[in-house]
Amino acid sequence: MKNTTLLRLTGAGLLLLAGGLAYADPCKLALESNDQMQFSVHELVVPNECGEVEVTLRHSGKMSARAMGHDWVLAKDSDVSAIVNAGLAAGPAHGYLPEHDKRIIAATPIVGGGESATVKFATSLLQAGSRYVFFCTSPGHATVMRGKFLLGVTHVAQAGNSN
Numbered sequence: 001m002k003n004t005t006l007l008r009l010t011g012a013g014l015l016l017l018a019g020g021l022a023y024a025d026p027c028k029l030a031l032e033s034n035d036q037m038q039f040s041v042h043e044l045v046v047p048n049e050c051g052e053v054e055v056t057l058r059h060s061g062k063m064s065a066r067a068m069g070h071d072w073v074l075a076k077d078s079d080v081s082a083i084v085n086a087g088l089a090a091g092p093a094h095g096y097l098p099e100h101d102k103r104i105i106a107a108t109p110i111v112g113g114g115e116s117a118t119v120k121f122a123t124s125l126l127q128a129g130s131r132y133v134f135f136c137t138s139p140g141h142a143t144v145m146r147g148k149f150l151l152g153v154t155h156v157a158q159a160g161n162s163n
């Protein structure tokens with residue numbers, strides 16, 4: 001009797017997972033963005049065991065990519081301003097991203113309302129002790145659309161001195 005109930009619960013859980021985001025794999029992350037120029041999270045944490053990370057950015061809003069497009073870009077904290085400026089120079093034709101820029105660890109294309117994009121990258125690109133930030137390169141967005149990207153335990157964030 002008890003076993004049957006458990007099995008049913010497990011089945012329902014699997015169905016929910018299959019229909020929703022892939023929470024089962026900690027190396028696959030998902031976040032949302034919206035018409036209010038926001039990411040749904042300010043911090044993403046990936047376990048050390050992940051050799052490869054997959055990030056999916058969804059735009060849950062209704063506005064077009066031209067009016068309120070967002071991308072998800074990962075880089076060292078210290079490289080963010082330079083990348084944002086280079087992105088502005090690259091312009092909308094290049095999705096506000098400089099081409100072949102080695103400072104960019106990972107980047108999705110820009111998405112508009114109702115769209116989503118996924119990017120995969122190897123965690124071997126991340127150096128221990130460096131601080132990483134994810135942000136959006138649409139003009140003016142990076143000041144508010146940014147968050148911490150942490151590999152492993154959260155106190156990695158405090159490893160560097162305050163900046």
Ligand SMILES: [Cu+2]
Nearest residue numbers: 070136138141
């Ligand atoms: Cu944005």
